[in-house]
Amino acid sequence: MSKELIKDPLNIIICGVGGQGNILATELLASALVEKGYFATVGETYGASQRGGSVMSHVRISAATEYGVLIPLQQADIIVSFEPTDTLRVARDYANKSTLIITDSRPNYPLGVLIGEAHYPAMEAIEAELRKLSNQVQIIEATKLAVEAGNSQAANVLLMGALTALPLVPIDIDDYERILEQRFSGQVLEMNRKVLKVGYEQVK
Amino acid sequence: MEWMITTNEPGKTYLMQGNEAISRGALEAGIRFAAAYPGSPSSEILTMLGHVADEMEIYAEWSTNETCALEACLGASFAGIRSLCVMKQNGLLVVGDALHSASLSGVKGGLVLVVADDPSAHSSTNEFDSRHQSRSAAVPMLEPANMQEAKDMVKWGFELSEQLQQLVMVRTVTRINHGRSSVTLGEIPQQKQVPAVIGEWDRLVAINWFKDAQISKLEQAQVIFKESPFNWYNGPENPDMMIVTCGTGWLYSIEAVKALGVKDSVGILKIGTTWPLPEEFIVKHLGRTKKVLVVEEVDPFLEQNIANIIAYHPELNIELTGRHGQKVIPRNGELNPNVVRNALANMTGTTFTGPEVTFIPPEEAVALPPRELTFCAGCPHRASFFLLKQTLRIQEGQGVVMGDIGCYTMGGQRAGHYLFNFLSCMGAGISAAEGLGQLTRFGFDQPVIALAGDSTFFHSCMPALINAKYHNSNMLFVILDNSATAMTGFQPHPGIGLTAMGKTTEPISIAKVVEAIGCPVTVADPFDITGTTEIVYKLLKQPGLKVLILKQECATLAIRKREKAKVWVDQDLCRGDECGCGRFCSRIWGCPGNIWDYEVGKAKIDEVVCVGCGVCVSLCPAGAIKIEGGEAV
Numbered sequence: 043m044s045k046e047l048i049k050d051p052l053n054i055i056i057c058g059v060g061g062q063g064n065i066l067a068t069e070l071l072a073s074a075l076v077e078k079g080y081f082a083t084v085g086e087t088y089g090a091s092q093r094g095g096s097v098m099s100h101v102r103i104s105a106a107t108e109y110g111v112l113i114p115l116q117q118a119d120i121i122v123s124f125e126p127t128d129t130l131r132v133a134r135d136y137a138n139k140s141t142l143i144i145t146d147s148r149p150n151y152p153l154g155v156l157i158g159e160a161h162y163p164a165m166e167a168i169e170a171e172l173r174k175l176s177n178q179v180q181i182i183e184a185t186k187l188a189v190e191a192g193n194s195q196a197a198n199v200l201l202m203g204a205l206t207a208l209p210l211v212p213i214d215i216d217d218y219e220r221i222l223e224q225r226f227s228g229q230v231l232e233m234n235r236k237v238l239k240v241g242y243e244q245v246k
Numbered sequence: 247m248e249w250m251i252t253t254n255e256p257g258k259t260y261l262m263q264g265n266e267a268i269s270r271g272a273l274e275a276g277i278r279f280a281a282a283y284p285g286s287p288s289s290e291i292l293t294m295l296g297h298v299a300d301e302m303e304i305y306a307e308w309s310t311n312e313t314c315a316l317e318a319c320l321g322a323s324f325a326g327i328r329s330l331c332v333m334k335q336n337g338l339l340v341v342g343d344a345l346h347s348a349s350l351s352g353v354k355g356g357l358v359l360v361v362a363d364d365p366s367a368h369s370s371t372n373e374f375d376s377r378h379q380s381r382s383a384a385v386p387m388l389e390p391a392n393m394q395e396a397k398d399m400v401k402w403g404f405e406l407s408e409q410l411q412q413l414v415m416v417r418t419v420t421r422i423n424h425g426r427s428s429v430t431l432g433e434i435p436q437q438k439q440v441p442a443v444i445g446e447w448d449r450l451v452a453i454n455w456f457k458d459a460q461i462s463k464l465e466q467a468q469v470i471f472k473e474s475p476f477n478w479y480n481g482p483e484n485p486d487m488m489i490v491t492c493g494t495g496w497l498y499s500i501e502a503v504k505a506l507g508v509k510d511s512v513g514i515l516k517i518g519t520t521w522p523l524p525e526e527f528i529v530k531h532l533g534r535t536k537k538v539l540v541v542e543e544v545d546p547f548l549e550q551n552i553a554n555i556i557a558y559h560p561e562l563n564i565e566l567t568g569r570h571g572q573k574v575i576p577r578n579g580e581l582n583p584n585v586v587r588n589a590l591a592n593m594t595g596t597t598f599t600g601p602e603v604t605f606i607p608p609e610e611a612v613a614l615p616p617r618e619l620t621f622c623a624g625c626p627h628r629a630s631f632f633l634l635k636q637t638l639r640i641q642e643g644q645g646v647v648m649g650d651i652g653c654y655t656m657g658g659q660r661a662g663h664y665l666f667n668f669l670s671c672m673g674a675g676i677s678a679a680e681g682l683g684q685l686t687r688f689g690f691d692q693p694v695i696a697l698a699g700d701s702t703f704f705h706s707c708m709p710a711l712i713n714a715k716y717h718n719s720n721m722l723f724v725i726l727d728n729s730a731t732a733m734t735g736f737q738p739h740p741g742i743g744l745t746a747m748g749k750t751t752e753p754i755s756i757a758k759v760v761e762a763i764g765c766p767v768t769v770a771d772p773f774d775i776t777g778t779t780e781i782v783y784k785l786l787k788q789p790g791l792k793v794l795i796l797k798q799e800c801a802t803l804a805i806r807k808r809e810k811a812k813v814w815v816d817q818d819l820c821r822g823d824e825c826g827c828g829r830f831c832s833r834i835w836g837c838p839g840n841i842w843d844y845e846v847g848k849a850k851i852d853e854v855v856c857v858g859c860g861v862c863v864s865l866c867p868a869g870a871i872k873i874e875g876g877e878a879v
Contacts, residue, residue, distance in 0.1 A: 059617070069261070072261050072426060075261075076259060076260065076261040076428050081427075082261060082426075082427070082428065083425065083426065083427040083428075084261070084425060084426035084427070085421060085424075085425050086424050086425065086426075087368070095617050095619055096617050107500075108427060108428070109501060110421075110494060110497035110501060110583060111421050111425040111426075111427070111494075111497075112421070112498075112583055113583070114505075114582075114583040114584050114587065114600075116600055116603045117600065117601065127615065130614060131614055134606070134611070138600070138601035138602060138603045139601065139602040139603065139604060140601060140602070151615075151841075152616065152617040152618065153617075153618055153620050153660075153836065153838065154615050154616060154618065155615050156832055156840075156842065157829075157832055157833045157836060157842075158829065158832070158833060158842055160615035160616070161613065161615065162615055163612045163613065163614065163615075168612055171606060171611065171612050174604055174606060175606070
């Protein structure tokens with residue numbers, strides 16, 4: 043069974059903190075889309091961000107044409123995030139009432155919080171504001187689930203599994219799996235397959 | 247993905263990063279030579295070419311600096327070999343003389359210079375616009391609007407370069423280099439170029455005799471560009487308004503026209519050959535309209551060159567706007583879809599109707615902690631900056647610290663206790679320190695320290711060190727040797743003993759170079775905070791030029807090679823807030839591995855982040871931080 047692209051262009055933002063693997067996860071997602079014959083573009087913001095800063099990837103999908111790599115403000119259709127404060131930071135700029143927001147609830151404390159100069163807000167407060175910004179907020183304990191599946195570093199692929207289960211995203215779990223097979227082998231492939239399925243089941 | 251740049255599947259479409267597309271384009275052109283100096287956002291290109299060099303039978307090197315890279319390419323070109331040179335915008339300024347000279351002598355084998363600009367300076371100290379250099383040096387320039395064009399323009403650039411016997415520049419921006427999009431592959435030639443014999447009367451000489459030839463090459467380029475498939479107009483026959491755009495501006499413009507629903511009244515003239523501009527082609531299309539908005543990255547280069555064309559064509563009657571004209575696009579900063587849509591809305595008197603959005607008033611918004619940049623856990627720069635700050639606090643006279651470019655540039659911020667007084671370009675710290683150090687004769691008695699990393703030392707500090715030695719300046723030159731070009735992704739440099747192609751070679755010792763220049767040199771370990779503080783203190787008291795090498799490998803590299811030592815806090819020994827140290831480990835030392843356990847009010851180690859360097863063990867006044875085996879690195 044193959045899904046259609048319901049919204050064109052479909053704008054997806056994947057964000058988190060440098061080192062969480064969202065650039066790789068995004069590249070795999072967009073590769074799977076290109077493999078299916080869609081136009082997919084990715085804009086990545088990193089550079090100095092690899093040293094603990096915020097990292098955000100924009101993915102734009104169209105059946106008709108190529109789009110520029112950046113999503114206009116307030117026009118993300120889906121925001122997937124690995125870190126709650128980054129979810130909120132990005133949602134304020136890019137979400138509208140119907141944006142689907144999927145976020146991990148595990149904090150990654152910035153320097154200012156570690157040294158006691160800044161305060162990390164409560165998850166309830168973050169969630170409340172997210173729900174004001176959008177009608178569709180879903181929390182997936184991606185890191186926790188990935189740890190349970192055997193590897194905290196696999197939270198990125200787990201959230202991609204969740205994406206493939208959404209009617210909006212025009213690929214199936216098998217399409218993502220095929221790209222994983224292209225890139226990985228042995229135990230790493232098995233781990234990624236496993237968490238992909240865990241993520242998929244969170245939404246299904 | 248390295249396999250994407252070497253696979254021979256013409257017609258196959260893959261998602262490719264701009265830098266992959268550029269590497270692929272060069273291989274499709276059959277290059278056999280590539281040279282570069284690392285700089286974001288261009289660094290991946292030579293990294294990939296180095297990795298596939300053996301497989302593709304090409305030569306690739308990380309040159310000591312950009313001038314070495316361009317001139318090495320010129321050498322290969324002299325023997326007819328197609329050569330690719332890569333750098334970022336700052337690097338292009340470094341090669342200014344070499345570029346202007348090369349354009350006078352021309353080239354033999356195709357030579358394409360890819361220069362990656364960084365609008366909004368995401369990973370740079372500035373957002374210089376490279377296009378001015380192409381105009382100044384009379385070098386043709388191409389500007390890709392997407393990843394497919396990045397590949398195709400690099401490939402075609404080699405043909406153009408050989409046709410004109412001139413080097414060709416391709417200007418990209420961060421959103422092209424680090425963006426990804428669908429790219430359809432071409433063929434990689436199986437035939438490998440062999441070097442031509444350079445005969446007794448063959449010449450590649452850059453003297454003014456060849457200026458007429460240089461001008462005529464530019465005029466030929468203009469004729470070729472008139473028919474270029476990288477330039478086109480799309481829109482109504484006689485639009486109310488025309489967008490003239492190049493590079494990333496093209497896709498943003500299409501989206502803005504669509505979003506505002508003005509496609510019946512606004513046309514788009516897309517230019518891929520931005521220097522020299524195809525004048526006849528532009529005049530023909532500008533004649534369709536009375537109002538023009540120019541959309542481009544960084545400076546109003548295209549806009550003002552179009553203004554020049556208009557000035558020579560009185561038949562055109564155009565209201566010209568852009569980053570300069572009426573400033574409808576901000577003069578500073580990167581383009582994005584909103585900037586372009588706002589400019590177009592402003593010019594067409596239309597408004598955008600977007601989806602329903604809730605704006606949270608600032609007083610109701612959750613306060614979010616900023617994510618500021620810091621040195622990685624276990625980074626030797628943290629120790630170096632801490633001990634330098636400490637030494638400057640205890641010695642007499644206000645020290646002046648001249649910084650330089652690399653990871654350690656962050657030392658000018660909180661991560662390095664705001665140590666720098668000065669920061670300019672690669673290699674500027676030591677040169678400026680030399681000048682300050684000469685003022686002793688006029689009564690200037692403040693200690694002067696210049697800092698530079700190991701890669702920066704090779705890149706541009708050696709002539710400055712000779713200058714400081716020859717004129718015996720009163721200063722301390724500190725080389726922060728972490729055995730890596732860490733900021734741009736750990737490319738090897740001449741001190742490492744490894745090449746871009748992964749071959750081992752004899753490393754060049756920085757200490758021996760310094761000694762050979764005639765400077766006494768001290769080598770110390772930044773992780774030995776007490777011992778090295780004492781060394782710095784003593785060196786600052788000595789007159790004349792002193793050189794100190796602070797040697798400790800980049801933590802991110804080191805951790806890949808050794809077993810991580812276990813570091814922990816004995817919370818029975820940690821005195822918490824009673825200690826008087828003011829939470830030294832987590833607050834002042836500031837390593838991401840040192841955290842505060844709020845539940846018990848004592849220090850703690852984040853075992854996931856800690857790399858086990860153990861420096862904090864020696865710094866805890868209560869001796870509460872422990873390391874397995876009891877010893878630091």
